[in-house]
Amino acid sequence: PPFNPQILAGKGSLFLTRPASAHYIADPVERAELANELFSHVAEGRIKVDISKRYELADAVQAHRDLEARKIVGSAIFTL
Secondary structure, rough: OOOOOOHHHOOOOOOOOOOOOHHHHHOHHHHHHHHHHHHHHHHHOEEEEEOOEEEEHHHHHHHHHHHHHOOOOOOEEEEO
């Protein structure tokens, strides 16, 4: 549930952070190998990527509006 991070400061916590994948895979060679493995699984159909909405690049403004209005659920892509 939501909470006020200032509560942590008041209780003596020094910082609040959210790790990203770069924190776990700092080595560029390892990151490239893992990315290639992931995309291989996608290409071979073992991992499914659901695309809920496609936009022409010319419709980028509308895509942004839809995103802001929460009309997009899941992944949206631009087609060229």
